[in-house]
Amino acid sequence: MKVDETLDCVGLYCPVPIVKTSKQIKELKDGEVLEVIADDKGIKSDMPAWCSKTGNEFLGIEEEDGEYHAFVRKKET
Amino acid sequence: MSGEKESATIVVFSGDLDRALAVFNIATAAAAMGMEVNLFFTFWGLNIITKEKAKGAKEHPLQKMMGMINKGGAKHANLSRMNMMGAGTMAMKKLMQDFRMPPLEDMIKMAKELGVHFIACTTTMALMGVEEEDLIPEVDEYVGAATYVEKAAGSTINLFI
Numbered sequence: 001m002k003v004d005e006t007l008d009c010v011g012l013y014c015p016v017p018i019v020k021t022s023k024q025i026k027e028l029k030d031g032e033v034l035e036v037i038a039d040d041k042g043i044k045s046d047m048p049a050w051c052s053k054t055g056n057e058f059l060g061i062e063e064e065d066g067e068y069h070a071f072v073r074k075k076e077t
Numbered sequence: 078m079s080g081e082k083e084s085a086t087i088v089v090f091s092g093d094l095d096r097a098l099a100v101f102n103i104a105t106a107a108a109a110m111g112m113e114v115n116l117f118f119t120f121w122g123l124n125i126i127t128k129e130k131a132k133g134a135k136e137h138p139l140q141k142m143m144g145m146i147n148k149g150g151a152k153h154a155n156l157s158r159m160n161m162m163g164a165g166t167m168a169m170k171k172l173m174q175d176f177r178m179p180p181l182e183d184m185i186k187m188a189k190e191l192g193v194h195f196i197a198c199t200t201t202m203a204l205m206g207v208e209e210e211d212l213i214p215e216v217d218e219y220v221g222a223a224t225y226v227e228k229a230a231g232s233t234i235n236l237f238i
Contacts, residue, residue, distance in 0.1 A: 012177060013176065014102070015103075016179065018110070022110070022191075046106075053110040
């Protein structure tokens with residue numbers, strides 16, 4: 001997957017990853033992809049919920065060595 | 078569908094650290110998800126938004142007495158359980174620090190940055206002898222119950238913490 005920006009939230013707990021995501025997404029252009037890396041398990045359900053509420057597209061989560069890589073596409077604003 | 082934002086309203090009644098953290102965790106999450114968030118600080122909750130060095134025109138002798146025991150400021154909030162004369166609270170703060178969790182003071186700033194509304198209850202202010210200057214700059218409104226009810230009636234999330 002082509003990623004335009006990566007946000008490292010490893011070691012940070014809810015709600016900080018979501019708060020940082022909402023801030024970071026503003027820096028992206030419409031249609032660009034943000035990768036959020038976190039090790040707090042909550043991100044597995046938090047990211048889809050955040051996307052659903054904000055209208056950004058949830059592209060999936062991959063788990064790798066206890067880290068979760070979530071991919072989000074910025075909506076048309 | 079109307080263009081109006083979905084809103085969440087939280088009554089912050091407790092002045093306890095653990096409860097206050099719950100308030101701000103939810104408030105910042107909701108705000109990060111695009112909701113309008115209203116925090117109504119009443120009774121002990123007022124302590125969360127009081128400046129540390131609050132003067133206040135404490136006219137009534139009982140207000141003066143209470144003011145001495147009831148220390149204001151988010152910094153002085155204690156755990157609702159296991160406070161153990163402050164030792165438990167200190168331990169919890171250290172634990173949070175080790176886990177890189179933002180302390181209450183930082184959560185307050187984060188919430189303000191996200192546009193969360195800080196609303197103070199005027200009746201509690203009068204009762205406890207707290208003036209507008211005694212409250213942190215994040216506070217934007219001073220209201221009564223009717224305002225709370227109106228906002229709550231229009232909110233999809235309503236909490237009493």
